[in-house]
Amino acid sequence: DSGVTQTPKHLITATGQRVTLRCSPRSGDLSVYWYQQSLDQGLQFLIQYYNGEERAKGNILERFSAQQFPDLHSELNLSSLELGDSALYFCASSVVGQGGAGELFFGEGSRLTVL
Amino acid sequence: DQQVKQNSPSLSVQEGRISILNCDYTNSMFDYFLWYKKYPAEGPTFLISISSIKDKNEDGRFTVFLNKSAKHLSLHIVPSQPGDSAVYFCAAASGYSTLTFGKGTMLLVSP
Numbered sequence: 189d190s191g192v193t194q195t196p197k198h199l200i201t202a203t204g205q206r207v208t209l210r211c212s213p214r215s216g217d218l219s220v221y222w223y224q225q226s227l228d229q230g231l232q233f234l235i236q237y238y239n240g241e242e243r244a245k246g247n248i249l250e251r252f253s254a255q256q257f258p259d260l261h262s263e264l265n266l267s268s269l270e271l272g273d274s275a276l277y278f279c280a281s282s283v284v285g286q287g288g289a290g291e292l293f294f295g296e297g298s299r300l301t302v303l
Numbered sequence: 304d305q306q307v308k309q310n311s312p313s314l315s316v317q318e319g320r321i322s323i324l325n326c327d328y329t330n331s332m333f334d335y336f337l338w339y340k341k342y343p344a345e346g347p348t349f350l351i352s353i354s355s356i357k358d359k360n361e362d363g364r365f366t367v368f369l370n371k372s373a374k375h376l377s378l379h380i381v382p383s384q385p386g387d388s389a390v391y392f393c394a395a396a397s398g399y400s401t402l403t404f405g406k407g408t409m410l411l412v413s414p
Contacts, residue, residue, distance in 0.1 A: 190346060221401065230307070230406035231347070231392060244401050278346055291337070292402060294346030 194295035213281030309405035326393030333395040
């Protein structure tokens with residue numbers, strides 16, 4: 189158990205809809221990262237928050253947005269969903285603000301299926 | 304453009320033998336490298352890391368080798384065990400950047 193909690197574990201929805209994925213980081217971790225894993229793709233970095241503020245942005249679509257709340261949990265909002273958005277979405281957390289020097293702890297992921 | 308490449312999607316090894324997983328990178332600014340292991344229905348978990356100031360790091364059955372001139376690193380598992388069957392991701396970072404992951408290599412260790 190990494191200590192990172194993601195909900196829901198599975199989600200099935202239709203094209204055009206909007207969903208919210210939730211992540212609670214490990215106790216004491218200030219940084220939260222969101223990654224997307226599509227079929228035959230590695231872990232694509234989407235966005236990072238550190239103590240409530242956006243710290244780094246990766247290949248995140250404009251239809252996607254995220255935020256980190258004062259209690260440090262984070263939500264990833266995916267809107268106007270397309271079939272290609274079907275993927276595993278992982279949340280990770282770390283103590284440090286910069287992920288490169290430290291270990292990331294991953295949640296079990298949220299599997300999104302868009303029909 | 305894949306900055307971290309794992310060119311072997313899968314690898315099959317017999318129990319007790321050595322498993323060698325390879326990773327190539329293109330960004331010469333990367334100075335920290337990690338391997339993560341992922342079982343089905345679980346998130347990736349950290350396995351081992353190496354800084355660019357070293358060329359080898361060992362942790363039990365796992366050893367990571369770094370060849371900076373070739374921009375290549377490898378993970379050796381000796382001896383391989385069936386419980387090592389998983390997807391292995393190579394990841395890299397430069398300075399304070401976030402991690403860039405490869406696509407992963409699925410390792411199957413058969414008894």
